[in-house]
Amino acid sequence: MSLDNIEIDTLVVGAGQAGVAMSEHLSEQGVPHLVLERNRIAEAWRTGRWDSLVANGPAWHDRFPGLQFDIDPDGFAGKEQVAAYFEAYAKKINAPIHTGVTVKRVTRNADCPGFTVETSEGTLRAQRVVAATGPFQKPVIPAIAPKDERLYQIHSAQYFNPQQLPEGAVLVVGAGSSGVQIAEELLRAGKQVYLSVGPHDRPPRAYRNRDFCWWLGVLGLWDTETMQAGREHVTIAVSGARGGHTVDFRRLAQAGMTLVGLTESFNENTVVFKQDLVENLANGDENYLSLLDAADAYIERNGLDLPLEPSARERVADSPCISQPLRELNLAEAGVNSIIWATGYAVDYNWLQVDAFDAKGKPQHQRGVGKEPGIYFVGLPWLSRRGSAFIWGVWHDARHVACHIATQRGYQHYEDAGQRRAASVRPLASAPAAKVATA
Numbered sequence: 378m379s380l381d382n383i384e385i386d387t388l389v390v391g392a393g394q395a396g397v398a399m400s401e402h403l404s405e406q407g408v409p410h411l412v413l414e415r416n417r418i419a420e421a422w423r424t425g426r427w428d429s430l431v432a433n434g435p436a437w438h439d440r441f442p443g444l445q446f447d448i449d450p451d452g453f454a455g456k457e458q459v460a461a462y463f464e465a466y467a468k469k470i471n472a473p474i475h476t477g478v479t480v481k482r483v484t485r486n487a488d489c490p491g492f493t494v495e496t497s498e499g500t501l502r503a504q505r506v507v508a509a510t511g512p513f514q515k516p517v518i519p520a521i522a523p524k525d526e527r528l529y530q531i532h533s534a535q536y537f538n539p540q541q542l543p544e545g546a547v548l549v550v551g552a553g554s555s556g557v558q559i560a561e562e563l564l565r566a567g568k569q570v571y572l573s574v575g576p577h578d579r580p581p582r583a584y585r586n587r588d589f590c591w592w593l594g595v596l597g598l599w600d601t602e603t604m605q606a607g608r609e610h611v612t613i614a615v616s617g618a619r620g621g622h623t624v625d626f627r628r629l630a631q632a633g634m635t636l637v638g639l640t641e642s643f644n645e646n647t648v649v650f651k652q653d654l655v656e657n658l659a660n661g662d663e664n665y666l667s668l669l670d671a672a673d674a675y676i677e678r679n680g681l682d683l684p685l686e687p688s689a690r691e692r693v694a695d696s697p698c699i700s701q702p703l704r705e706l707n708l709a710e711a712g713v714n715s716i717i718w719a720t721g722y723a724v725d726y727n728w729l730q731v732d733a734f735d736a737k738g739k740p741q742h743q744r745g746v747g748k749e750p751g752i753y754f755v756g757l758p759w760l761s762r763r764g765s766a767f768i769w770g771v772w773h774d775a776r777h778v779a780c781h782i783a784t785q786r787g788y789q790h791y792e793d794a795g796q797r798r799a800a801s802v803r804p805l806a807s808a809p810a811a812k813v814a815t816a
């Protein structure tokens with residue numbers, strides 16, 4: 378379908394979970410809109426994740442309120458099931474999504490309100506634009522990565538399964554949910570694995586018969602509004618793999634994984650690690666234990682009848698890689714010929730050429746309402762709270778953004794007494810033609 382010369386009230390860019398949630402709330406508010414998606418609905422879940430990935434949260438939790446997963450609610454949906462879920466959701470709410478359309482450029486109109494939107498299918502105009510293009514757009518590999526072509530180096534976004542790696546040992550840099558899950562999969566596939574562990578949180582998968590998603594919910598931790606200063610680089614290590622289990626780095630070391638500290642630099646064939654492994658593990662343990670303590674206190678305070686779980690506080694012994702951490706590793710001598718960089722992502726808003734960013738290109742907004750009037754963001758980490766980038770969190774943020782848009786439309790359509798009188802006597806034939814096209 379050609380989109381040339383269409384005028385639309387609100388344009389949503391991206392049809393991942395954020396775009397689908399946005400469409401639902403805009404429809405509820407009666408806001409005419411279109412959603413443009415360059416690939417397919419929920420494409421990131423199809424091709425941007427490794428083969429065995431399952432959701433990090435159980436199916437009863439990692440979903441929108443309006444639809445349940447068709448699996449055991451305590452189970453963990455596979456990535457294809459998550460993609461199918463959003464496709465079904467979009468169908469259920471009759472979302473006006475156009476797939477296979479890339480938004481190339483958005484600029485503010487010079488001579489009239491709203492924005493000009495250049496797409497691969499023509500140029501349209503929109504009063505408002507919602508950027509729902511995701512928090513994880515550009516894989517980031519730090520500048521310290523060696524230039525050695527004999528090494529097979531990929532970002533976690535390019536990892537699919539152990540078979541794609543050449544024979545030999547592997548260094549996984551980063552031990553957030555992606556890094557630790559990939560490292561464990563490689564270890565189970567028989568690889569010798571070195572895992573570079575930085576600062577992390579590692580909540581228990583479950584405690585006293587409740588998943589950690591439940592605990593973070595009842596303890597109000599998903600709703601925390603601002604990230605604690607200094608914790609910007611603290612990742613969260615959780616796993617729904619194989620039915621879900623607590624990430625316990627000491628157990629991984631006992632199973633044969635070599636843990637090392639933060640990867641600091643490469644010098645020819647030698648990689649140098651920061652001497653912070655013990656500290657990072659200790660801080661991770663503290664985070665783990667603090668959640669157990671908070672859960673116990675909550676149970677006590679509310680008189681809940683949940684079984685005790687003393688084994689959750691048992692700690693396995695430190696392996697030699699923890700008691701005598703490696704300072705450096707000669708990659709060739711250790712047989713390491715692959716490096717997987719599980720080092721996160723950056724945003725990429727090159728297409729959005731408006732005044733809504735700071736000097737570093739970071740979106741400036743308040744709960745998703747952009748600094749530039751008419752520009753909105755959804756799906757970003759900490760958009761309004763800790764849960765914002767996750768499936769259940771984005772749905773709530775999208776509702777706030779849609780309500781803001783509806784309120785602004787109310788102001789825009791206001792007519793004073795003189796305008797109302799003129800409209801009531803205006804002959805039908807001279808009424809202005811409707812300009813807004815819906816999908």
Ligand SMILES: Cc1cc2nc3c(=O)[nH]c(=O)nc-3n(C[C@H](O)[C@H](O)[C@H](O)COP(=O)(O)OP(=O)(O)OC[C@H]3O[C@@H](n4cnc5c(N)ncnc54)[C@H](O)[C@@H]3O)c2cc1C
Nearest residue numbers: 391393394395414415421432433479480510511756767768
């Ligand atoms: C490995 C991994 C595992 C995760 N697991 C979970 C989990 O278990 N539970 C959970 O709640 N969250 C999880 N997340 C976090 C989050 O839920 C996902 O990243 C999710 O895909 C984000 O949804 P989104 O709609 O914001 O962005 P995306 O899913 O990335 O969707 C953005 C869409 O915008 C499109 N797009 C981008 N630019 C343009 C353009 N210029 N024109 C048109 N279309 C465009 C893209 O094609 C894409 O489809 C995970 C993230 C990662 C990286």
